[in-house]
Amino acid sequence: MFNFRYKNIILILIGIIIAIYIVKTGQVDSLAVKLGQWGYLGSFLLGIMFSSSLTVGVATVFLFSLGRELSPLIIAIVGGLGAMTGDFIFYQFFKKRLFKELEMLFSQIDFFPKKQLVSFFANKYFTWFIPSIAYIIILSPIPDEVGVGLLSTIDINIRKLLIVTFILNTIGIFLIVFLSRIT
Numbered sequence: 001m002f003n004f005r006y007k008n009i010i011l012i013l014i015g016i017i018i019a020i021y022i023v024k025t026g027q028v029d030s031l032a033v034k035l036g037q038w039g040y041l042g043s044f045l046l047g048i049m050f051s052s053s054l055t056v057g058v059a060t061v062f063l064f065s066l067g068r069e070l071s072p073l074i075i076a077i078v079g080g081l082g083a084m085t086g087d088f089i090f091y092q093f094f095k096k097r098l099f100k101e102l103e104m105l106f107s108q109i110d111f112f113p114k115k116q117l118v119s120f121f122a123n124k125y126f127t128w129f130i131p132s133i134a135y136i137i138i139l140s141p142i143p144d145e146v147g148v149g150l151l152s153t154i155d156i157n158i159r160k161l162l163i164v165t166f167i168l169n170t171i172g173i174f175l176i177v178f179l180s181r182i183t
Contacts, residue, residue, distance in 0.1 A: 088161070
């Protein structure tokens with residue numbers, strides 16, 4: 001398996017199948033309840049869950065309920081750090097592993113429009129437009145993998161990525177936690 005050329009693509013597919021099984025059996029809910037009992041450490045771990053499409057809904061619900069018990073600002077900051085950590089892991093995986101495998105796979109397909117795709121990603125308007133769209137996605141309830149995946153198609157400074165994802169996720173989590181206080 002370790003010498004297999006497309007192991008990361010296969011691992012993603014296996015991970016998606018396992019995640020769907022875990023969500024369908026309700027095990028994510030029990031995990032989130034346990035994490036919510038951990039207080040601020042739980043908000044960090046829920047922040048990591050907040051950045052994944054498979055667990056964002058559950059994490060949102062438990063961050064909302066934590067907001068009724070703990071300081072919304074601290075939950076938002078600690079949860080933002082967790083979400084930033086999750087986004088960084090996704091970025092590294094997309095940039096260094098998955099896209100390289102996809103590039104190898106698509107280079108094997110004769111009818112795949114390689115030149116058009118390369119010129120599209122090299123276009124100056126694309127490199128200006130993509131970060132804006134990615135940041136909006138990261139701020140919104142849309143799963144962060146989409147925004148981080150877009151950012152991994154361009155060259156972005158890692159420090160800038162960490163700062164921006166922390167700020168945007170902290171704002172998003174704060175809005176959720178703040179809503180728990182006013183409802």
